[in-house]
Amino acid sequence: MQTPKKIAIVGSGLVGTLLGIYLKRRGHTVHIYDRSPDIRKINFTGRSINLVLSNRGVKALRDVGLDHEVLSIGIPVEKRAIHTGLNTVNEQFYGKDGEVIYSLSRGLLNKKMVDLAEREGVEFFFEEKVWDVDLATATISIGESERGEWTTHNYDLTFGSDGAFSRIRHRMQRQSMFNYSQEFLEVGYKELHIPANSDGSHKLNKNALHIWPRGNFMLMALANLDGSFTCTLFMPHDGENSFESLQTKEDLVAFFATHFPDTKEVIPNLVEDFFKNPTSYLVTMKCFPWTYSDKVALIGDAAHAIVPFYGHGMNAGFEDISVLEEMMEKYGDDWANLLNDYENSRKPNADAIAELSYRNFMEMSAKTADANFLLQKKIEKWFSDKHPNLWVPLYSRVTFSHQPYAEALAEGDRQNEIMQEVLKIENIHQDWENETVENKILELLKLQ
Structure with missing residues (x-):
């Protein structure tokens, strides 16, 4: 066991909650802060892409005995179903017999992970805005606004697990020799919805990732437990065949009739969903170093945000935790070397999955046809x-x-x-x- 520390994690997302469980299991006091309300008390819809859990993520869950609980809220997906035209579908199995990935609702999984972390004894502080961290002391500063009055909270170690636009990383960027880049795709996304049949069954094969590839844009759908599908429309922000070009109901209906004719019967609320739900952006973020001495560390999207086309954002973040656990086992209380080896081990692999994810958009949107x-x-x-x-x-x-x-x-x-x-x-x-x-x-x- 390690000598117990008082540890803050900023961000109550999937990686932050699982990290909290790992650290709590090692005897540390763990506090997780999030500027948003408790996700278990809000309606989580409108700007999500369903998550895909695969072997790397399953391993991180299995190592703390949580794989069965999480997989119980997922749907196994064994293949791609490529919708190339009206009533024409080609199937591509992902792997060998029995090899599957799992479709998971982001909101449902995040609620489950908060519950599991609380069960371990992790303490959560919602609607608390962390604006800064003292890199030398791991002290975090919390307040209502960036320019208002702050209160400080002392910790032995602080993890930034607060996403692609991390405040903890923002503080680290202000030091010398910190490299940082972000690149937005010209493609954005919008959530749509396929409801369940009246008897609760799925309108499409629930064990397939459905893709409508159309060159520089595509539609994708993954199943949910309640019989529905979460659909995601990926398109350029502007130009021909873009979000900018679809300004009226008539434009939208005509566009779908031309490019996705076989969705007419399964997306009954197309117009309402399209104009209600926001258009979101896709960004790849790279940085280094991820740590400062033995006091501050970045993990998950805060260290390496990627686009979602390989389905590995969560899996890569969970694998960060697996590697961190290996380093804790190896180094014990030597947190400086522990964190140094963690970041040097993960950085090349984070860059690689970022490249793979970017390439997979081209594969899914164009090459699959x-x-x-x-x-x-x-x-x-x-x-x-x-x-x-x-x-x-x-x-x-x-x-x-x-x-x-x-x-x-x-x-x-x-x-x-x-x-x-x-x-x-x-x-x-x-x-x-x-x-x-x-x-x-x-x-x-x-x-x-």
Whole structure:
């Protein structure tokens, strides 16, 4: 066990609450602050993308015995359902038999995590705005406004788990040699809703991630326990086929009739949802260092916010906690070296999943309807089934393994180079399940 410390966590989101559970299990006093009201007491709708939980996140939950409780509020998802046109759907299974990811309502999961953390003895302080932290002492400052009167609270260690626009990171940015960048996508998103059937059943296959890929925009849907689906429309903010171009009911209805005709019967409140719900932004944020001495540390989105197209924002944040736990086991009370190794271990992998997430938007919005891409995925699965020790697809490396993200990215790039050569084989679209293709891949693997 470590010597007990008094620890503050700023941010009561998914990563902050799970981190609180881990620290409490190690005997520390843990206080979690959040400027928002208790999520369990508010109606959480309108600007959310359903979460996807995969192996990395499940491991972090399993290590503290919470995996079964969390998975009980999720829906297993085994494949993509690609809606390429009216009543035309192509299916792509994510992995081998039994390999699934889980669709989870963000609001429902966050409420569950707060309950679980409180059960452990973590104390929450909602509607408390943390404006600053003293890096040398871990003291936090709280007040009603940024320029108003503040009160201070002393801690031995403070974690910033307060999201992409973290106040704790904002304070760290004011020191020398702190590198920071943020990049907004030209694409934003808006939440829509597919209600349940009258008998409570789902209108679409609940065990699939539904995607309507249309080039530089797309619609996506993931199932909820109550029979509904949370839909997310991703589009450019301005220009042709953009949020800016859809200003009237008539424009919106005509746009969906043209590009998503098979959604007419399943999204009955399209107009109401579209004009009621906000258009949200997507940002990638990178920074370093993530820690200051043994006093302050960033974790989750506060350290590495990513776009949601690989479904790994939460999983990467939960894996931060797994790595931090390994360092606590290794270093004990040596928090300076503990936090130093934590940030140096995670930084390359955080950058890698940011790159993978950005690339996956292109895959989901355009390539999933591309004949070459679909063939490539079929060949990869066929070859992987024949030679499982020689070829593990990139998605499986990222989602169904614990291989470091940076290694998975490098191996994925290598595999893609091989497949581009394979796709040049004459008549490959007509005949690919043969020894010529198999031997070509084996030959290219030996050369790399």
